[in-house]
Amino acid sequence: xxxxxxxxxxxxIRKVIQDSRRVAVDNGVDYIVWGxxxxxxxxxxxxxxxxxxxxxxxxxxxxxxxxxGWVFSLVRHLRERSTERVRTMAGAIxxxxxxxxxxxxxxxxxxxxxxxxxxxxxxxxxxxxxxFLVSGVLLDFVYFKVSAACWWAGSAAMFYxxxxxxxxxxPRLHADMLLFAVMMILFQVVPGIILYRRWRNEVAGG
Amino acid sequence: xxDYDHTLLDDxxxxxxxxxxxxxxxxxxxxxxxxxxEKVNATDGNxxxxxxxxxxxxxxxxQKRFVDRKPLSSYRLTARGRRAFESYxxxxxxxxxxx
Numbered sequence: 500x501x502x503x504x505x506x507x508x509x510x511x512i513r514k515v516i517q518d519s520r521r522v523a524v525d526n527g528v529d530y531i532v533w534g535x536x537x538x539x540x541x542x543x544x545x546x547x548x549x550x551x552x553x554x555x556x557x558x559x560x561x562x563x564x565x566x567x568g569w570v571f572s573l574v575r576h577l578r579e580r581s582t583e584r585v586r587t588m589a590g591a592i593x594x595x596x597x598x599x600x601x602x603x604x605x606x607x608x609x610x611x612x613x614x615x616x617x618x619x620x621x622x623x624x625x626x627x628x629x630x631f632l633v634s635g636v637l638l639d640f641v642y643f644k645v646s647a648a649c650w651w652a653g654s655a656a657m658f659y660x661x662x663x664x665x666x667x668x669x670p671r672l673h674a675d676m677l678l679f680a681v682m683m684i685l686f687q688v689v690p691g692i693i694l695y696r697r698w699r700n701e702v703a704g705g
Numbered sequence: 706x707x708d709y710d711h712t713l714l715d716d717x718x719x720x721x722x723x724x725x726x727x728x729x730x731x732x733x734x735x736x737x738x739x740x741x742x743e744k745v746n747a748t749d750g751n752x753x754x755x756x757x758x759x760x761x762x763x764x765x766x767x768q769k770r771f772v773d774r775k776p777l778s779s780y781r782l783t784a785r786g787r788r789a790f791e792s793y794x795x796x797x798x799x800x801x802x803x804x
Contacts, residue, residue: 519732586735
């Protein structure tokens, strides 16, 4: 083997590795479903507050929203795991990342929020920023990196809206929740749809 | 131009198909037989022969399971295979650097 053979061999190795790494590790479906579910939950919560509903309705609503999301993700994950053709380290890290973020968010919604009598939206937005930045880097997906920055900016804005210095728009309207619901659509559902379309193109292109 | 001492190259990896299999498995954590077949562009029989050789050398490990009564084989690089691949690439790079 001479130098040219070695160069060709290395070029071949690089091409095979790059080609194999282009395997889509995420199709965006979880982002879309969770984004739609949570934004609907947020709008429903806002509606209940405006209608002066009190009691267990909020707890039941969020148990349904979060429970539905977890069941969907679990079933999808188990089904895909049994048929997946390739498993990547990036995919394993993404699963662990969003599981961790999901657990923190559950703690904030069902324990932190009620105990501190504060809206958990600002803290949840900050957690989502972490999830989206790491996902964006692993998937090499710029929309998620932008989403991360927006979630952190949104988190700061939500903390302000919940503070005593903010002027309320409506006496019974939590402006931070309204902002969160809109951000969920813009910075989770929309990038999720773009990721899904990218995945579909990659699958179609082999 | 002086030729490289070919005995320094790992014979198990020094074959186009086996090299491609190793490169695919370096890129992904675990791959099914059909995925490897697509990426390596080999026939079932040919791929099986080369995978068996890599398995015998301890470079890949295989996990077999049934999904809907169909057998599925998934392959991944062993630590030994990863080291062998890295060493192979280092030798190629040193060849380019030396001359």
